[in-house]
Amino acid sequence: SRIASLLHRKTSKQCKARWYEWLDPSIKKTEWSREEEEKLLHLAKLMPTQWRTIAPIVGRTAAQCLEHYEYLLDQAQKKNEDGDDIIDPRKLKPGEIDPNPETKPARPDPK
Template sequence: MRIMIKGGVWKNSEDEILKAAVMKYGKNQWARISSLLVRKSAKQCKARWYEWLDPSIKKTEWTREEEEKLLHLAKIMPTQWRTIAPIVGRTAAQCLEHYEKLLDQAQKAEEDGPGEDTAAAELAGADDPR
């Protein structure tokens, strides 16, 4: 007996079908939506929507204000990236990745001494809520 695993790289045509299906059926009908995509499971469709296709997700550079909000939320809700994400309009993965980047910058700035970036400076010596 062979177990078939759905998946592979998402094609543009699959993305378009997924977008149209979400518009038609909403964000709670993943089994129904996945039935339109032979190679994708309900879980894969949901993940693709929430991690990439959802128009509310920002894909631009982070602003200073977004970074400050991220730093503040990470302090009061350590490791709660799925809770933080919708507040800053990013995915949980984007939040974690950018936070780690800011931590790295803070560590480098601390090693380099005076004249460090303010966002990085705020992180220097802070607890690490990864």
């Protein structure tokens, strides 16, 4: 609250959140390693939207985890768009919809 009293328009709650999410010197701000990214993806799959639980396991803040997870999803989507747009129907699992169904009629039209 002492810091908040020095900053007009900021509450003590906002100052505390800013410290713990961004300014604390113990926050890891280096680039993400491949192992950290794999761990993040695995944990996000197990515990979707539970960033406060995932963050201490990965060793980052919840905001960093969410932001980097969204970045990884964007990169994967961009890679799919840039790469092979045609999905091989042989790779589809049972129950999945074939995006390129065969459009030929089953039998010829009567004359």
